[in-house]
Amino acid sequence: MNAYEGLVDTGEERHWAFGTGFTAALSGVDRALPAEVDTEDLTAYCLMLGDDALILSQRLAEWCSRAPELEEDVALANIALDLLGQARLLLTRAAEADGVACDEDTLAFTRDEHEFRNVRLVEIDCGPGPGGDFAATIARLLVFSTYRLALLQRLTGSRDPVLAAVAAKGVKEVAYHRDHAAQWTLRLAGGTEFSRERMVAGLERVWPFVDELFAPHPVEARLPGIAVDSATLRAEVDEVLDTVFAAASLARPEVSPLATVAGRGGRDGVHTEAMGYLLAEMQHVHRSMPGATW
Amino acid sequence: MSAREVAAAVLDPELPVLTLADLGVLRDVHEDGDHVVVTITPTYSGCPALDEMRADLTRSLTAAGYTSVEVRTVLAPAWTTDWISDDGLRKLAEHGIAPPSRIGRRGPVPLNLEPPAARVACPRCGSLRTRELSRFGSTACKALRACGDCKEPFEHVKEI
Numbered sequence: 001m002n003a004y005e006g007l008v009d010t011g012e013e014r015h016w017a018f019g020t021g022f023t024a025a026l027s028g029v030d031r032a033l034p035a036e037v038d039t040e041d042l043t044a045y046c047l048m049l050g051d052d053a054l055i056l057s058q059r060l061a062e063w064c065s066r067a068p069e070l071e072e073d074v075a076l077a078n079i080a081l082d083l084l085g086q087a088r089l090l091l092t093r094a095a096e097a098d099g100v101a102c103d104e105d106t107l108a109f110t111r112d113e114h115e116f117r118n119v120r121l122v123e124i125d126c127g128p129g130p131g132g133d134f135a136a137t138i139a140r141l142l143v144f145s146t147y148r149l150a151l152l153q154r155l156t157g158s159r160d161p162v163l164a165a166v167a168a169k170g171v172k173e174v175a176y177h178r179d180h181a182a183q184w185t186l187r188l189a190g191g192t193e194f195s196r197e198r199m200v201a202g203l204e205r206v207w208p209f210v211d212e213l214f215a216p217h218p219v220e221a222r223l224p225g226i227a228v229d230s231a232t233l234r235a236e237v238d239e240v241l242d243t244v245f246a247a248a249s250l251a252r253p254e255v256s257p258l259a260t261v262a263g264r265g266g267r268d269g270v271h272t273e274a275m276g277y278l279l280a281e282m283q284h285v286h287r288s289m290p291g292a293t294w
Numbered sequence: 295m296s297a298r299e300v301a302a303a304v305l306d307p308e309l310p311v312l313t314l315a316d317l318g319v320l321r322d323v324h325e326d327g328d329h330v331v332v333t334i335t336p337t338y339s340g341c342p343a344l345d346e347m348r349a350d351l352t353r354s355l356t357a358a359g360y361t362s363v364e365v366r367t368v369l370a371p372a373w374t375t376d377w378i379s380d381d382g383l384r385k386l387a388e389h390g391i392a393p394p395s396r397i398g399r400r401g402p403v404p405l406n407l408e409p410p411a412a413r414v415a416c417p418r419c420g421s422l423r424t425r426e427l428s429r430f431g432s433t434a435c436k437a438l439r440a441c442g443d444c445k446e447p448f449e450h451v452k453e454i
C-alpha cells in the first residue's frame with residue numbers, strides 16, 4: 001500500500017466530510033416530535049441553535065495554523081470541533097422536524113444567506129485576517145459561550161427529547177469554552193499595556209452584537225416548554241460577564257447596539273456583509289462538487 | 295465468544311489502551327438470532343472517533359462470524375468521565391496518562407477563573423507538583439500537563 005492508498009477509505013461509513021449517514025446519531029434517543037408542536041417552528045428553532053454553532057465553528061477554524069501559539073491552535077480547533085458536533089446534531093434534528101427529504105449537509109452547504117438563522121455575533125470577522133484580532137476572537141468566545149452555556153443549561157429541561165439530549169452533552173463542552181475565554185481575557189487584560197488595549201478594543205468590536213442574543217423571538221414564544229426564552233438569560237449572562245470584567249479590571253463597553261433592519265436581525269436571515277464571504281468559503285467545495293466524498 | 299464479549303474487547307481509536315467497555319461508551323449489545331445491535335454513545339458531540347468505532351465494531355463482529363451487524367448511537371444519558379471503569383482508570387495510569395478524577399453528580403457549572411485546582415498526580419513519578427500546559431490536547435478529551443519534579447510532560451484525561 002502506498003501513502004496515497006492509505007488515505008483512501010477502506011471501510012464503509014468512514015467518510016468524515018460528507019456522507020457519514022449521521023442521522024444514526026439520533027437513533028437511540030426518542031426521536032418522536034413533541035405533542036402539539038408546530039414543526040415549522042421547531043425546524044426554525046433547531047436552525048437558530050445549529051447555525052450559531054456552525055458559523056462560529058467556521059470562524060474559529062480559520063485560526064488553524066495561525067493562532068499565537070501552538071497550544072492555542074489546538075485549543076481553538078478543539079472548540080470549533082465541539083461546536084461543529086453540536087451543529088450536526090441540531091441540523092439533523094431540523095431536517096427531521098421539517099419532514100422533507102434533506103439532511104445536515106444539505107442544510108449546511110446549500111442554503112443561501114437569508115436562510116441562515118444565526119445571530120450576527122458569530123458571523124462577524126474577528127480575524128485572523130486583516131482587521132481582526134485574537135483578542136476580538138476571545139471577546140466573542142467569552143460572550144457567546146457564556147450565553148450558550150446559560151441557554152443549554154435551561155434547554156436540558158426541554159419537552160423535545162432530542163434538544164434536551166443535545167443540550168445535556170453540550171453543557172459540559174461549552175463550560176470548557178467559557179473557562180478558556182475567561183482565562184485568556186484575564187491574561188490579555190492583565191498582561192502588557194498593549195495586550196490590554198487590544199482586549200478592550202476586542203470587547204468594543206463585539207459589543208454592538210450582544211443585545212441581539214437576548215431579543216425575544218416569535219419562534220421561541222410559539223414553542224413553550226420546548227424553546228428557551230432568550231430574554232430570561234440576560235441577568236445570568238450579565239452576572240458571569242461582570243465577574244470576569246471585575247477580575248480583569250475591565251469596564252463593560254459602552255457601545256450602542258447594532259440596529260436591526262425593520263426589527264429583523266440574524267435570527268430572521270438578515271445578516272452583516274461578512275456573512276456572504278463566510279458562506280462562499282464554507283460552501284464552495286460542496287457546491288462545486290455536489291455529493292463528493294473523500 | 296458472545297457478541298457482547300467481542301464488542302467489549304474492541305479498542306478505543308483515540309485511547310487504544312482502553313477497550314470501548316473500559317471507556318464506558320458501549321451501552322448495549324443485543325443478539326437477535328444472527329442479527330447483532332450494538333449501541334454506543336459519543337464522548338464529545340463532535341468526536342470524530344465515532345465513525346471509527348462504528349467501523350471497528352462492525353469489522354470485529356463480522357470477523358467473529360456475526361453476519362448482520364447494526365451499530366446505533368445514543369446521546370442520553372450523556373457520557374461523562376465517570377463512565378470510565380475502575381479498570382480503565384488503572385490502565386490509563388499504567389500507560390502514562392493521568393486518569394480523570396471522579397466527579398459525581400453536578401449542578402450548574404461554576405465559572406473557573408483560575409486553572410483547575412484539582413491536583414493531578416504525575417503518572418511517572420507520582421508527584422503532585424504538576425501544572426497545566428494546555429487545557430486542550432491532542433484529542434478533545436485530553437489536556438497537556440507537565441511535572442515539576444521529573445520534568446516530563448504528560449497527558450491528562452480531563453474531567454467532564
Ligand SMILES: [Zn+2]
Pocket residue numbers: 416417418419420421441442443444445446
Ligand atoms: Zn513526575
